[in-house]
Amino acid sequence: NGTPRIVVLGAGYGGIVTVQRLQKLLRPGEASVTLVSKHDYHYVTAHLHMPAAGTDRLESARVSIASLIDPKRTRFVRSAVRRIDPKRRVVELESGTLEYDVLVVGLGGEPETFGIPGVAEHAMNIRSLNTVRRIREHIEMSFETFKREPHRTELLTFVVVGAGFTGTEFVGELADRLPVLCKKYGVDPSLVKLYNIEASPTALPPGFPPELVRYGMNVLSRKGVVYKLASPIRECRPDGVLLNGGEFIPAGTVVWAGGVRGNRLLEEAGFETSRGQVAVDLYLRSPQFANVYVIGDCSLVVGLDGKRVPSTGQLAVQQGAYLARCLAASVRGEKAEPFVYRHQGTVASLGKGAAVGVVGSRILYGYVASLLKKLIDMRYLYLIGGIPLVLRKGVFKTD
Numbered sequence: 029n030g031t032p033r034i035v036v037l038g039a040g041y042g043g044i045v046t047v048q049r050l051q052k053l054l055r056p057g058e059a060s061v062t063l064v065s066k067h068d069y070h071y072v073t074a075h076l077h078m079p080a081a082g083t084d085r086l087e088s089a090r091v092s093i094a095s096l097i098d099p100k101r102t103r104f105v106r107s108a109v110r111r112i113d114p115k116r117r118v119v120e121l122e123s124g125t126l127e128y129d130v131l132v133v134g135l136g137g138e139p140e141t142f143g144i145p146g147v148a149e150h151a152m153n154i155r156s157l158n159t160v161r162r163i164r165e166h167i168e169m170s171f172e173t174f175k176r177e178p179h180r181t182e183l184l185t186f187v188v189v190g191a192g193f194t195g196t197e198f199v200g201e202l203a204d205r206l207p208v209l210c211k212k213y214g215v216d217p218s219l220v221k222l223y224n225i226e227a228s229p230t231a232l233p234p235g236f237p238p239e240l241v242r243y244g245m246n247v248l249s250r251k252g253v254v255y256k257l258a259s260p261i262r263e264c265r266p267d268g269v270l271l272n273g274g275e276f277i278p279a280g281t282v283v284w285a286g287g288v289r290g291n292r293l294l295e296e297a298g299f300e301t302s303r304g305q306v307a308v309d310l311y312l313r314s315p316q317f318a319n320v321y322v323i324g325d326c327s328l329v330v331g332l333d334g335k336r337v338p339s340t341g342q343l344a345v346q347q348g349a350y351l352a353r354c355l356a357a358s359v360r361g362e363k364a365e366p367f368v369y370r371h372q373g374t375v376a377s378l379g380k381g382a383a384v385g386v387v388g389s390r391i392l393y394g395y396v397a398s399l400l401k402k403l404i405d406m407r408y409l410y411l412i413g414g415i416p417l418v419l420r421k422g423v424f425k426t427d
């Protein structure tokens with residue numbers, strides 16, 4: 029009947045915001061919108077470090093998709109994507125095949141292991157509610173097993189590889205959580221070791237203000253985090269990690285926070301990618317297929333300064349809001365403005381009551397920064413679910 033069929037793959041930050049905004053912008057009958065996700069819930073990736081360590085409930089990071097979309101305007105298909113075929117303009121799902129006129133790929137990222145032996149097999153990662161549940165249960169189980177087998181002190185060694193924002197936020201939570209677990213299981217805290225291992229000479233990402241790096245590392249070191257800097261890991265084994273220098277650290281728990289790449293489905297579909305990400309044009313389109321838009325961790329965006337914009341929730345949300353305007357314009361035959369990324373700042377948590385951040389030209393740390401972090405989390409919940417969602421999840425509760 030000529031109504032364009034828009035199919036959105038993935039219900040992360042980018043996919044959900046695209047669909048929600050399209051619901052507002054499109055007039056009935058202008059286009060059909062289908063959202064595909066393998067889960068019936070959306071999760072707040074920026075909050076996963078807490079449920080992973082056990083300092084908050086998994087529920088705090090989960091929002092049912094049914095509560096976020098209007099079924100009269102968006103068709104929701106719960107299924108996993110098996111294959112994208114951009115030449116035939118179809119997507120193969122576990123539950124069947126979908127045809128599209130316009131495709132939006134927001135399938136998120138995967139851990140980048142750089143081919144380091146054993147990482148994919150033996151390290152856990154902070155990528156989804158399911159991987160986070162595994163980490164949380166594994167940590168509890170390590171304490172339980174240690175109680176039965178007290179000679180196995182390596183069960184009380186926790187290694188986090190990568191001291192970017194993901195690794196840093198997670199060690200901050202874990203450093204808070206481990207003393208609680210020691211009390212719960214009656215374990216001597218001096219037996220517990222928490223390592224943050226990083227390839228580069230400092231913690232936190234390159235270019236982060238040195239005074240904040242010093243502050244952050246001080247806070248975490250005081251909480252018991254032992255840094256191993258300039259120490260890339262060479263191999264991950266079932267019983268620990270091997271550093272480049274030859275040192276082996278026996279550990280019952282290894283969490284990989286060494287980097288993120290785009291979803292493999294894109295390269296498998298014939299898209300040109302770099303670390304799994306498609307370098308999109310000014311309108312967030314694939315340069316190869318003009319009816320395929322790529323957003324979030326699957327996309328590679330260059331900012332006005334010519335530098336690569338880091339893959340963050342902030343970027344994906346802005347892309348989703350832009351894309352809805354762009355698609356609404358395009359179904360009406362109007363021309364869209366190019367996408368412009370506006371960096372609003374960065375705040376990373378260091379566990380309870382402390383954080384570091386840069387907003388504009390200001391640096392923030394300590395309690396003020398941790399309050400700001402909470403506000404940013406709440407603002408996102410407000411954006412997708414209004415006040416009711418903020419009230420349900422907003423004051424992220426602990427167990």
Ligand code: NAD
Pocket residue numbers: 074142144189190191192193194195197225226227228232233259260261262285286287288338339340374375376377
């Ligand atoms: P990242 O790529 O930023 O950091 C990975 C770190 O792992 C790097 O410091 C790297 O040197 C290190 N590493 C890689 N290989 C290693 C090895 N073999 N041995 C030891 N260390 C190794 O990844 P990330 O921290 O997951 O962040 C991903 C994206 O998400 C970034 O864009 C980040 O800005 C964003 N993020 C933002 C926030 C926030 O704003 N609060 C929180 C989490 C993530």
